[in-house]
Amino acid sequence: MTAGQGAVPFFLKRSREIQFIKKNGRRVSIGLFNLQICPGMTQDAMMGIVIGRRFGTAVRRNRAKRLFRELGRAVRPALIPGYAFLVFPKRECLNLPFIELQKVWRGTLQRQRLARFGEPSF
Numbered sequence: 001m002t003a004g005q006g007a008v009p010f011f012l013k014r015s016r017e018i019q020f021i022k023k024n025g026r027r028v029s030i031g032l033f034n035l036q037i038c039p040g041m042t043q044d045a046m047m048g049i050v051i052g053r054r055f056g057t058a059v060r061r062n063r064a065k066r067l068f069r070e071l072g073r074a075v076r077p078a079l080i081p082g083y084a085f086l087v088f089p090k091r092e093c094l095n096l097p098f099i100e101l102q103k104v105w106r107g108t109l110q111r112q113r114l115a116r117f118g119e120p121s122f
Contacts, residue, residue, distance in 0.1 A: 009046070010044075010045075010046060010047060010072065010073070010076055011046070011047055011048060011049070011069070011072070012046050012047065012048030012084060012086070013048070017041075017046075017048070017084070018048050018050065018086060020038070020041070021036055021037075021038040021041070021048070021084055021085070021086050022036060022086065024038055025037050025038035025084075025085070025086065026038075028108070028112060030104065030108055031090070031092060031104075032089070032090055032092050032093040032096065032101065032104055033068075033087050033088060033089045033090055033093055033105075034087070034088040034090070035085055035086070035087060035088075035108065035112065036085060036086040036088070037083060037084075037085045037112060037114065038083070038084045038085065039082060039083050040082060041082075041083075041084040042082070042083075042084050043081060043082065044081050044082075045076070045079035045080065045081055045082070045083050045084070045085075045114070046083075046084040046085075047072045047084070047085055047086075047087065048084070048085070048086045048087070049064075049065050049068050049069065049072075049086070049087050049089070050086050050087070050088050051064055051065060051088070051089055055089070055091060056091060060091075060094060063094060064089040064093060064094060065089075067089075067093065067094075067098065067101065068087050068089055068093075071101070071102060071105045072087075074102070075105070075106060075109060075115055075117075078109075078115040078116055078117050079109070079114060079115050080113065080114055080115060080116065083114055085114065
């Protein structure tokens with residue numbers, strides 16, 4: 001068995017799944033990204049990242065995807081099962097330090113009831 005087999009995939013990659021969420025999900029707009037949330041699609045939480053060519057060059061699009069993949073991996077244990085959501089990054093997300101983007105990301109997921117985070121330990 002190779003690494004990754006048997007594990008439930010976290011990132012949405014199939015076009016039909018992404019189109020289903022685009023059609024049936026509710027949209028939430030934040031200054032740095034948009035979310036499209038679709039409850040009841042899967043048993044586990046799943047996330048997709050959608051970036052069009054209007055975002056910028058391939059380097060900028062890939063950087064934004066890497067940032068949001070990392071943000072998704074970091075919050076995966078805290079995500080509430082049963083939701084699939086798409087992230088549509090905006091150009092402004094690349095101008096913010098990662099820590100600030102992470103705060104906005106976590107706050108948005110918590111406000112939308114997609115994740116539960118424990119109290120921060122200082």
